[in-house]
Amino acid sequence: MTPDEEALNRQPIMEMEISSLSLGGSPRLAGGDPVHLEAMVAAQGELPPIVVHRPTMRVIDGSHRIQAALRRGETTIAGRFFDGSDDEAFVMSVWLNVSHGLPLALADRKRAAERIAVSHPQWSDRRVAAVTGISPSTVADIRRRVAGTSAPEASRIGQDGRVRPLDCSAGRLLAGRLMAENPALSLRQVAKAAAISPETARDVRNRLLSGAELVPNRRPRDAAPVGVKGGRDRRPLNLIRSGDRPEPVPDHAVVINRLMSDPALRYTDTGRNLLRLLSLHTRWAKEWEAIVDNLPPHCADAVADLARQFADLWADFASRVGPEERMAS
Structure with a gap:
């Protein structure tokens, strides 16, 4: 669940006096971008409506547009009002600046996640990540080190609005x-x-x-596993889920190479399609990390949703072809 941008877009557009607006509280730590501003000044036509927090008259989204309008010699600008608390206004500001327009820098998104983790401690890591455009694991790291968020919660609210126990x-x-x-x-x-x-x-x-224990033994949160530097695991991604079973998971590439040599798969269209899909998951972690680090923030939510849907498809596939399903059929 992300901020309700659709409800915001239903608000009427009105002309606002620029002199009545405040530009403080922007999530951009370094201020505006001169290149982006010059592009907006030179652009033809009317600027898109800005968003203003009605109780404080603070600009939530549109600081560059305000400056561009002033450069054009205009005294008014089209905008919509947002009604809500200061914390809700900040969340909306971050979401709007991450999802479109000039994206927030990574440092801005991390600082925003820090503030949201404090103001919305009941939100899950994934929900904060969806708003700020960073990974859930980064949000978890931020949550652990930010003062005021160390008290344990019994549950958190996920992206879908459902409350789940920790x-x-x-x-x-x-x-x-x-x-x-x-x-x-x-x-x-x-x-x-x-x-x-x-x-x-x-x-x-x-x-x-x-026959394993239903509740897995968890590693202490502060303990870093072997191969972890700086809190991030740099080993190849373990994309074959073991279910935390005690037996070791075979190397992915070895298993896939063995499957590729199987004539029953190599010489059928269905088998070749399956091998191509499986081969995609033999990439090393640095390639996946590069994708995570360079994914445009405005695409992050859609890509994350697709990844979860594809994960569900693979999980359903595994349950249908697994040994227990074969025995049942």
Whole structure:
């Protein structure tokens, strides 16, 4: 769930006196961009409407447009009002500046995430990340080091507006009991009843089948795993989910090379298509990190949603071709 830009766009556009507006409180730490300003001054036609926080008359989105209008000798500018608290106005300002126009610099987005983590401690890392255009893991790092956000919360509000507990232990145990008592229940039914995600429900099912503990032992949050520098894991991405099972996960490239030598896959159209899809996931972590670091902020939300949808498709694929499904059929 992101700020309601559609509701904002339904607000009427009106002419505002520039002299009545305040330009303070921008999320841009370094101020305006001269090149972008010159481009707007030289542009023909009317400037898009700005957004103003009605209670304070502070410009939420449109500082460059204000300066461009003044350079043109104009005293009024078209704009919409935003009604809400100062914190809500800041969130809207960040969202608008990340999603379109001149993107915020990475330092600006990190500082914005820091402020939002303090003002909205109940928001999940993914929800803060969706607003600020940075990764959820970066938000988690920021949340841990920002003063005032260290107190543990029982739950957080996700992007979809649903409240989810941070500690899923009780939900995992309930899910395990439900699956044992009624094996015909689907993962989504179990997840809904136990207030956990379908992916967590799938992990619980895998643990039941393997005889592992339903609640995994967690590494302390401050402890860095082997291969981690500066809080970021630089090992190749582990894109094959092991479900935290005790047995080691085989090297991805080795497994895929073995599959590529299988005639049953190599010499059929379906098999070749599958091998091409699997080969995409043998990239090293630095390539994935480069994509994360260079993804345009205004595309981040759409790409993240697509990634989650594709992850669900792969998870469903795994559940349908897995050994337990084969045995059931």
